[in-house]
Amino acid sequence: MFLLVFLNCFNNSAIGQSEPISEAKTDKLVKQALANFRESNFEKSLIISRVALNAASNIKDPSLISRSYTIIAANYNELGEVDKAIFFYNKSLYYANKTNNDTIKYNLYNNLGNVYCFEKKQFDKGIGYYKKSIAYGLKINDLNQVYFTNVNIAWAYFDINKYDQGDLFLKYINTNNKKYGDKSTDVIVNMLNGMYSSYRKDYEAANEFFLKAIEAGKKTEEKSDLAYAHLEYSKFLNKIDKPREAYKNLTSYNKVTEDLYNEEKLKKASIAGFSLELDEYKRQIDKIENEKVEQYHSLKKSRIIVILFILISLILLFLIITLVKNIRFKKKHNLELLKAKEIAEEASLLKTQFISTISHELRTPLYGVVGITNMLLEEHKELSQSQHLSALKFSARYLLSLVNDILQINKIEENKVVLETLTFNISDEITMIKNSLSFLSQKNNNKINVSIDPNIPEYLIGDKLRLAQILMNLVSNALKFTKDGEVEIIVNLDRIEGKIYFLDFLIKDNGVGIAVVDQGKIFEKFVQVGRKDEDYQGTGLGLSIVKKLLGLFGSTITLVSDIGEGTSFAFIIPFEYDPEKTKNIIEEIEVDLTSNEVFKILIVEDNLINQLVTKKIIEKNNYICKVVDDGFGALRILESEEFDLILMDINMPLMNGFETTKRIRLQGIKTPVVALTAFDKDEITDEAISSGINDIIIKPFEPVKLFKIINYLISEAKNAG
Known part of the structure; x- marks a missing residue:
């Protein structure tokens, strides 16, 4: 930033100029110049175009500059200054390419096609421009303009007696005449049909088309088209040996042309054009002078830059020396970090192996304890009321639950849990959870109320096992900390995005509640809030598992609670709803095959x-x-x-x-x-x-x-x- 400010201090020269004309006023000038051109008032059109061009250059608007040059070029074309017209058309095209305005580009290529075909007689080049014009017309979906360019191409082919090639374009014109034609093209379209009919020796039709062209030309303001109609009709009449009528139409052609281009108009237009050319030369000179000034300032800046470069080089040299020292220090430090990382990874691996080994060693005897307890209860019905046996079974299941919780939390932390795709009924799953926790609800004299939004589809697709685990943990927690109360399981449809249904779950109780100071800690591992020594409140892993499982679904959990007011846990999980996919999943489910055979x-x-x-x-x-x-x-x-x-x-x-x-x-x-x-x-x-x-x-x-x-x-x- 310092260098930029420093350099800009040496570049504060400015060229004073009058306040520029606004964009709106410049646009108005361009439209006025175009109107004068269409009225064949070339002098006024050139003068206003000159003012518009200067204004557009001052405000640096490439679109307005391009349009100004186009009108100037069109004036020169009408005045017979073809080379100047091409020069200004190319200037216009240069600025048009700096804009996104494809309409301007369409008009320019069409006009260049006109100049090269009808003035320079370079038909291949002119038709090439016409085809570029059609491409832009199709791009902007302006089929009226595409139609107009097809008229020009047909005229160009007829002008060089290539009637068979021009016929393709004439057919397109005649087919789309009612749809895209108007009074401005009626004269030329009828004239072209007259020329083609004459070529086909259908003289009666040709004569009728030429007369229609002249009649239409008398009703339009574009008198140059009327002049061309008289000229082509004159050629036709001469061809069919009607010299008197041919002469009459040639006289009409000369009269219309004279009215359009009388000597006084041409003289004034020439003066206006000369002034405009002077402006163009002045613009070029100003450009050269500005470049010289810029070169001077650039040279001045270069000297400063050289001095600054030397200073910066010295600073860089100092920084490189410092960097080398830092690299050596970091290399030594990184070796220590790498060693620490290896120790940490080894410790993580040992932890995983330890948990796996411990879980195996605990599950093996637990299998025996649970199995033998069940055998005793089944074989000796009189022991079913034994408190000691019930305590043994409860303790074994509690120990198994602890092992499973530790394994679950470890698997999530090791990123070994992958969500499954199963089809399920949300109502059935919640009913199953409610029934499995009925013992716990009866113990504390609680009621479990379930409310499910009827807008939720019957079958959804997702990981129902993880969902059940989340709900089991939250509902069992609510039941443990609520006595003589209610626990609500509420499921609502939050929103639908395509085939994904977002379900909003709310687990609410009116139990003891959680103090605000403790709410940030309850999702940590092995944390229990408000536990009394004589109470059994679990391992302290349930809510930690819930939070981590919700993370797999891309969801989070929110908590609202206060002492004595109860607790609410809420979260949103997305599930897929796809009847066809559900049908396929159900069909692939393995059927439980029962058999009476002895295996x-x-x-x-x-x-x-x-x-x-x-x-x-x-x-x-x-x-x-x-x-x-x-x-x-x-x-x-x-x-x-x-x-x-x-x-x-x-x-x-x-x-x-x-x-x-x-x-x-x-x-x-x-x-x-x-x-x-x-x-x-x-x-x-x-x-x-x-x-x-x-x-x-x-x-x-x-x-x-x-x-x-x-x-x-x-x-x-x-x-x-």
Whole structure:
């Protein structure tokens, strides 16, 4: 900025000039000059054009400059100064190309076509200009002007006796005459038809067309067209041997021409034109002088720039030296940062591995605890009222919920959660959530009220599992902190954008509320507000998971709450509504195949308690079941016996489940294999598929889900066989 200001101080010379004429007044002058030209008042037209051109140059308006030059060129063309006309037309074209006004460009190319065809007799060049004019006419969708240019092209071809080529354009003219023709073209169109009829030796039609042309010409102000009509009619009459009538029309041509271009007019116009040329020369001289002044100032600036360049070079040299020192320092610092980054990445990896290992180690005994508890309750109905057994089952499920929450938060932070595309009914999903939380609502004597906007479609497409997880966390939270009250689940249609429906969810309670000072903390991990030592309030991960899951949907959550007034959580999630796509998804859903057949199942499991639990679940469904302790045992028994399905543990000593399955497949055994594991599904899916495992089920599991998978895979295997 300093350099710019410094240099501008040396460029303050200015050329004094009078106040410029406004754009509106200049435009008015241009229109006045054009009106004078059309009245054949060339002197006045040139004088006003000169004033308009100077005004347009002062305000530097390329459109007005171009229009002024066009009128000047047209005047010279009418006065027979063809070369000057071409010079000024080209000047006009130069300024027209600086604008976006395609109408000006259309007119200029049309006028240049007229000059080259009818004055210079360079027809190829002239017709080339005409065709450029038509291109601009089509671009601006001005079909009237396109029609007019076609008239000129036809006339040009007829003028050089190329009637067959001109006939194509004449046909277009005659076809569109009623649509685009007017009084200004009637004279020439009739004249052209007369010329063509004469060429075809249809003399009666030719004579009629010429008479129509002359009659139309007498009614228009454009007397030059009337003159051309008399001239061409004279040629025709001479051709058919009517010399007297031919002479009469030639006399009429001379009279009209004389009226248009009388000597006094031409003299005055010549003087006006000379003054205009002087102005043009003066403009060129002023331009040269201005360039000289600019060169002088430029030279002066150059000296200053050289001095400044030397100073800047010295400053740059100093900066380079400083930069080199900084680079050396940063290089050393970056090595330290890189090392710290590697340590952080290693720590993150260790954290992930630790969480994965801990979750597996916890899920394995939990599977046994939950399974044995269920077995006790089923086999000994008298224990169903036992507080100790209920406490054991509750504690196991609480511990499992904690493990799942920690895994979920870790997966989101590691960007391993991908939203699924499933079709679902929003009313059914919320009803299921309400029913599953009925125990918690009864515990605190709460009511759950549901309100769903009827404008929401029956079936939507999106990740219903993540939505259910969000709602479960928020509604269970509301139920925990509300006693003898109400929890509302309200879903409204916010807006529609194409096939995307934005649903507005509101979870509202009239419980204890959250203080304003605590509202910023509740979405952090392991944070609990208002917890008493004797109360069970969960892990403190629920709201953190909700916030992160909403982030996957591209949404945020808002909170309104106050102590004693209750709490409201609101968020908006977009879902797709596409009946055709929904139909396809529903058709692709795997049908739960039930069977009364007795299947033979092989369990490969090293943990004795888990063996007992899994075997009990399988045999309860009247299936035949055999158990082996490891992979080698599985390979041995498969040599002598056939099974309908294999339940394979993954984490086993000696040989794990992946390697065991690979060896089973290498032996050509196609029996379906289901991984029954405590590992998280996302961690082992790729390796499971590559080893030949057909499906995965995570321990602890719902027996119904296991039997659904068993029935489906066995049915598929039999159909494939």
